[in-house]
Amino acid sequence: MRELDAVDRKILSRLQGEFPISERPYAEAAEQLGISEKALLQRIEALLADKVLTRFGPMFQVERMGGAFVLAALAAPEARYEEVTALVNALPQVAHNYRREHALNMWFVIATETQAGIAEAIARLEADTGLPVYAFPKEREYFVEMKLEARR
Amino acid sequence: MIDDLDRALIVATQGGLPLVPRPYQLIAEQLGLSADEVMRRFKALLETGIIRRIGVVPNHYAIGWTANGMTVWDVADDKVDALGERIGQLDFVTHCYRRPRALPAWPYNLFAMVHGASREECTAKADEIRALLGADCRASDIIYSTKILKKTGLRLGS
Numbered sequence: 001m002r003e004l005d006a007v008d009r010k011i012l013s014r015l016q017g018e019f020p021i022s023e024r025p026y027a028e029a030a031e032q033l034g035i036s037e038k039a040l041l042q043r044i045e046a047l048l049a050d051k052v053l054t055r056f057g058p059m060f061q062v063e064r065m066g067g068a069f070v071l072a073a074l075a076a077p078e079a080r081y082e083e084v085t086a087l088v089n090a091l092p093q094v095a096h097n098y099r100r101e102h103a104l105n106m107w108f109v110i111a112t113e114t115q116a117g118i119a120e121a122i123a124r125l126e127a128d129t130g131l132p133v134y135a136f137p138k139e140r141e142y143f144v145e146m147k148l149e150a151r152r
Numbered sequence: 153m154i155d156d157l158d159r160a161l162i163v164a165t166q167g168g169l170p171l172v173p174r175p176y177q178l179i180a181e182q183l184g185l186s187a188d189e190v191m192r193r194f195k196a197l198l199e200t201g202i203i204r205r206i207g208v209v210p211n212h213y214a215i216g217w218t219a220n221g222m223t224v225w226d227v228a229d230d231k232v233d234a235l236g237e238r239i240g241q242l243d244f245v246t247h248c249y250r251r252p253r254a255l256p257a258w259p260y261n262l263f264a265m266v267h268g269a270s271r272e273e274c275t276a277k278a279d280e281i282r283a284l285l286g287a288d289c290r291a292s293d294i295i296y297s298t299k300i301l302k303k304t305g306l307r308l309g310s
Contacts, residue, residue, distance in 0.1 A: 001214060012215060017205035021194045023187065024173055041171050044208070048168075054303045055209040057169035058194070060162060062306055064202045065154045071251065071263075089302045092309065097301035100222065102293070104258070107222070111306045134258065140233060140250040143240025151216025151269050 002050040004150055007035060011043055012052075012150045067113045069095075071136045072122065073104040074129065081105070087128045093121040104134065154202065157185070161193055162202075163308050169206065211300065217267045219296060221274040223281060224260035226253070226291040232262055235285055239264050242284075244277050259291055271296065 004012070010033050020028045030040040047053045062069050076084040081099075088094055088108055097108035110121045122133045154162070160183050170178045176194065177187040197203040212220055227235055232250055239262070240248035247265040266277040278294050 004215070012208060012210055015208045016210075017207045019169075019206040021176065021191050021198070021206070023177070023191075025175065026173060037173060041173070045171055047208070050214075051211055052214040053208050054211050054300075055168055055305055056171070056207070057165050057167075058162075058197075058203045058206045059209065060166065060306045061201055061204050064200060065158075065162075085301050092307040094302060095305050095307070096303045098297040099299040099301055100295045100297050102295045104295075106301070107295075107297075108302070113308055134254045136251040136254070136258075136263075138249040138251055140236065142236040142248040142250070143245060144247050146246050148210065148212060148215065148217055148246070148267060150210070 002047075002052055004052070007033070007039075007043060008047065008052070009150045011040070011047065016147045062111045062113065065113070066115075067111065068115050068118045068137075069109060069111045070118050071107065071109055071138070072125075073100075073107045073134045073136070074125075074131045075104050076106050076129075076131065084129050084131065088125060090128075091121060091125065093117065154197075157183070158193060158197060158202070159308065161190065161197070162306075166306055166308060167304075209303075209305070211303070212267060213300070216269055219268040219271045219274045221266050221268075221271070221278065221294040221296050223264045223266055223274075223278045223294050224292060225262040225264070225281070225285060225289050226259045227262050227285060227288050228290070229261070231288045235288060236262055238284055239281055242277075242280065245281075260293065266294075 022028055026040050027037040030037045044056050088097055093110050093112050095109045095111040100107050110118055112118050125133050164179050169175050172178050176190045180187040180190040236248055236250055239245055244266055245264045249263045250261055251263055253259055253261050266274050268274040
């Protein structure tokens with residue numbers, strides 16, 4: 001695993017939002033961080049390559065464009081876990097997928113451009129895997145702010 | 153709602169912003185637009201919340217948050233909104249939602265994500281939530297993630 005230095009940590013803590021929309025956004029952000037534009041571009045590239053970052057860019061809220069975003073889960077038999085993972089991940093509508101310690105051992109988020117897309121994706125997953133998929137659509141959002149500082 | 157050009161901008165950047173000095177210019181060239189138009193539209197998408205934010209998305213495990221627990225709670229329907237609002241305000245909770253139960257397999261209707269460098273840290277945070285819920289909590293669990301199987305974010309078909 002990549003050892004993080006002070007510059008990496010600065011990028012991780014200060015660049016989780018508010019990346020500029022301007023002609024030379026990296027130059028602008030780099031100046032704030034006290035590094036060069038070139039250094040910032042290289043750092044982001046390396047952090048992505050080393051999987052410290054999973055993405056860099058805009059994060060979309062599909063609900064705000066008329067789409068839907070639903071948490072779902074299934075219970076994959078251990079002997080089939082890899083196969084079921086491949087089937088679930090193969091669907092482009094599956095945005096994230098996590099293994100979790102529970103009878104429902106696979107939890108994923110389905111993001112679709114239309115409301116109807118969710119039911120279609122779930123039907124497809126149930127047909128592909130032969131397993132029931134439980135959907136947990138959010139009924140109410142109390143808080144969301146996923147910004148975590150580096151701990152190491 | 154979005155139009156075809158907004159949609160094209162989303163498809164062009166859902167995998168990430170180009171790592172070049174003038175990323176908006178590059179997207180503009182790819183789509184046959186002016187850079188000003190691209191920037192204007194990005195700003196509008198941010199304002200309407202279609203873009204939540206633009207920046208880095210860390211892998212929690214790689215930055216030291218190795219324990220990631222989904223705490224789930226069974227709270228009476230007439231109490232869950234007031235309590236959910238209070239739990240969402242705890243500084244360590246990153247997501248907090250009300251979701252439907254799936255009885256009998258799943259009795260929980262309140263979900264709150266907590267993170268730590270160890271499971272003990274997550275349990276301590278769950279204990280704070282439990283204290284806040286008091287007698288209104290009928291059952292609970294912490295379900296830890298043990299592996300990221302996929303984390304690509306939204307993917308619209310191009």
